[in-house]
Amino acid sequence: MPIGVGVIGAGVVGGGVIETLLAHPTVIKTRSGVDLALVHVAELDQTRLREFTLDGVTVSADAETLIQDPQIQVVCELIGGLEPAKSFILRAIEAGKHVVTANKMLLAYHGPELCKAAIMHNVQLRYEAAVAGGIPIIRSVRDGLAGDRIQALYGILNGTCNYILSRMTEDGHEFGQALHKATELGFAETPPDLDIEGHDTAHKCQILTSLCFTTEVAFDDLYVEGITNITHADVAYAHELGYAIKLLAIIQDRPEGIEARVHPTLVPHDHQLAAVRNEFNAVYVESDVAGATLYYGKGAGRFPTASAVVADVVDIARGSEVPPVPPFVYAGRRPVLDIGSVNSRYYLRLTTLDKPGVLGSVCTILGNHGVSIASCIQQEMSGDEPVPVVLMTHETRESSLRNALEEINRLDFIREATHVIRVLQE
Amino acid sequence: MPIGVGVIGAGVVGGGVIETLLAHPTVIKTRSGVDLALVHVAELDQTRLREFTLDGVTVSADAETLIQDPQIQVVCELIGGLEPAKSFILRAIEAGKHVVTANKMLLAYHGPELCKAAIMHNVQLRYEAAVAGGIPIIRSVRDGLAGDRIQALYGILNGTCNYILSRMTEDGHEFGQALHKATELGFAETPPDLDIEGHDTAHKCQILTSLCFTTEVAFDDLYVEGITNITHADVAYAHELGYAIKLLAIIQDRPEGIEARVHPTLVPHDHQLAAVRNEFNAVYVESDVAGATLYYGKGAGRFPTASAVVADVVDIARGSEVPPVPPFVYAGRRPVLDIGSVNSRYYLRLTTLDKPGVLGSVCTILGNHGVSIASCIQQEMSGDEPVPVVLMTHETRESSLRNALEEINRLDFIREATHVIRVLQE
Secondary structure, three states, X not given: OOEEEEEEOOOHHHHHHHHHHHHOHHHHHHHHOOOEXXXXXXXXXXXXXXXXXXXXXXXXXXXXXXXXXXXXXXXEEOOOOOOOHHHHHHHHHHOOOEEEEOOHHHHHHHHHXXXXXXXXXXXXXXXXXHOOOOOOHHHHHHHHOOOOOEEEEEEEOOHHHXXXXXXXXXXXXXXXXXXXXXXXXXXOOOOOHHHHOOHHHHHHHHHHHHHHHOOOOOHHHOEEOOOOOOOHHHHHHHHHHOEEEEEEEEEEEEOOEEEEEEEEEEEEOOOHHHHOOOOEEEEEEEEOOOEEEEEEEEOOOHHHHHHHHHHHHHHHHOOOOOOOOOOOOOOOOOOEOOHHHOEEOEEEEEEEOOOOOHXXXXXXXXXXXXXXXEEEEEOOOOOOOOEEEEEEEOOEEHHHHHHHHHHHHXXXXXXXXXXXXXXXXX | OOEEEEEEOOOHHHHHXXXXXXXXXXXXXXXXXXXXXXXXXXXXXXXXXXXXXXXXXXXXXXXXXXXXXXXOOEEEXXXXXXXXXXXXXXXXXXXXXEEEEOOHHHHHHHHHHHXXXXXXXXXXXXXXXXXXXXXXXXXXXXXXXXXXXXXXXXXXXXXXXXXXXXXXXXXXXXXXXXXXXXXXXXXXXXXXHHHHOOHHXXXXXXXXXXXXXXXXXXXXXXXXXXXXXXXXXXXXXXXXXXXXXXXXXXXXXXXXXXXXXXXXXXXXXXXXXXXXXXXXXXXXXXEOOOEEEEEEEEOOOHHHHHHHHHHHHHHHHOOOOOOOOOOOOOOOOOOEOOHHHOEEEEEEEEXXXXXXXXXXXXXXHHHHOOOOEEEEXXXXXXXXXXXXXXXXXXXXXXXXHHHHHHHHHHOOOEEEEEEEEEEOOO
């Protein structure tokens, strides 16, 4: 008796899932021993279904009909967004269906509530596709490192941002030009704000933080900074200093609490993450038994995401259970540390008039706040135009740096707010 | 009621598993919801147990006692080798115990027999630790890509070989010198033959081939070539041509059959696998839905391997079932293609007297066999010493190249058998 699958939403990801389920029954049966049958598709825009041969598949414009279909054991929610996705998932759970979702935003905000509902109704809620698309990172952290204590995780989790930064690094583009190219190629959403402002990465960061530390994390406690302020000059200076700039989700276990933050980060050229180019994603995990492991692949797109959805459906179909203590249900709640308490090295780009004593004044202020300088790039310039001065600091506490920069940015020869980029600190 | 775990063998890996189980009960309980209890250790050499605090743990010098211990649900076989490991596993299975093993050689030779026994007795046989240690590659291919057709897999699966090749590339060492360093650091086994002759990689290649294609593969059908003939000159020429030399397991699905082979391979510098340095392992998978994914980490050593063993024990403890059609049990058997039918580009290093017409004669013979040249490095040398000539071919069939080389190696100005290294062909 095949396991009945229902798909809500036949857009980019839903369409990929429909296509994979229709094309691959034999592959799935041979490799995993389970029979899956796509029995129902719910989609408001029926024109989207024209490309598929849906013989014997019920099609409806109404998710509720699908949820109540007695032939369905697994419901795939692939419409995205908060509502009506949340209501659909909750009603499916209440109807005793297992649920697979790719909805990172929904999980980031309402993960605990959804997981509790799934436990109460004794069904599975799976979300491999919500983080890093085709990379099986959820099951790698949950199952592959089940006996490990996760110490830190660094993730490139947004393909659009990584594509933009790659173009800025490799082709000398400015941010706007690179964003334009990403939009043309269909990598960037319209509008691209969720990507470039770091929020999409933050949704995934929240899910991974919960998973790694089995603790509840409020999404709003995460520090989030996007890539819109990165200039080609920053990318070029970073390169000269031996670093690539990547938008990272950074998760670290510290005795005082958890670090969970998203911001552009200088990654040393010889680090595995620096080699992750274009629209690819990668997640670097440090755990106490396995050591360092890295997972790399396409983080978005029709088929990479569909691959993860189908893998979850297969897992449910063969009766494998996720932990009875799933990642979103916790004994306690650990605090996320304020960004001010983070320790890091910093890249600073000052824009200053080229006058004698400038560097001295800046270094004095930094020194007064306990921030010491590791290296400096100051090119000789002619004329009265403001010039860039790039400083790399030794490790320091972010709050100290912020206090120093407040003073520095008030100096009369400083002509722009100083650009600050954190350095990867393992 | 905790799940009782027995460990046979307290050597490098067994000791790591014992230490992890003793140190991590709370981490495992919190993250996975299961209670594991180490209840029995069997080890001939009792001095190995001195470092552990084995309160309440039964210790015996005899695996049979452990296998029959009614408190044990999961037996970890960590002694390696073919016998008595095989008998221990079969007796444990017959006694109704689930089995976790890190024994790649045993699986490569007797995987189907062991899996059939496990199915017959309705127990699980898990072997994540047998391939690429701390990298969860078995479950990534089996579960994470469950809905994908695997098209190709390229693996750096032996840390010793990768360490040796890294030293040759980065420090200018010759093979012997690099091997000596690997031995000093404890990376290489004594004797190191299984590693450097490619057999250890081949054991893992066989397991992955079975897993990817759900087909029985005879270990002896794999083409295996180690790294003992690689010279520093090869590494340097390859670098000049834009490649790193890596020992790869290569698995490809072709309409005529399966490619499954192990040999040194030129990997382009911008490929993810080229950046895998020192003792690290990595597996690059191409599948039709997810696209390219890569998995990276430590492939050997006490704790990385222990991490994989414990993850398998956790999986069994929480009742997750591997596919009812496990990788070693097949409907049919697909042929492994002979190495002669492989298509590849080739790196050739000829050792020839520096006489006029040499290159012409060589190219004529290659051309007669349909092998065309893509590029050439010939440095001017003085004196009568033989000189190296490096040729890169376009894609050609291996049997054609072999026929050509047979003729070329008989030419009187050719002073050594021509070195041949295949180029990664995606």
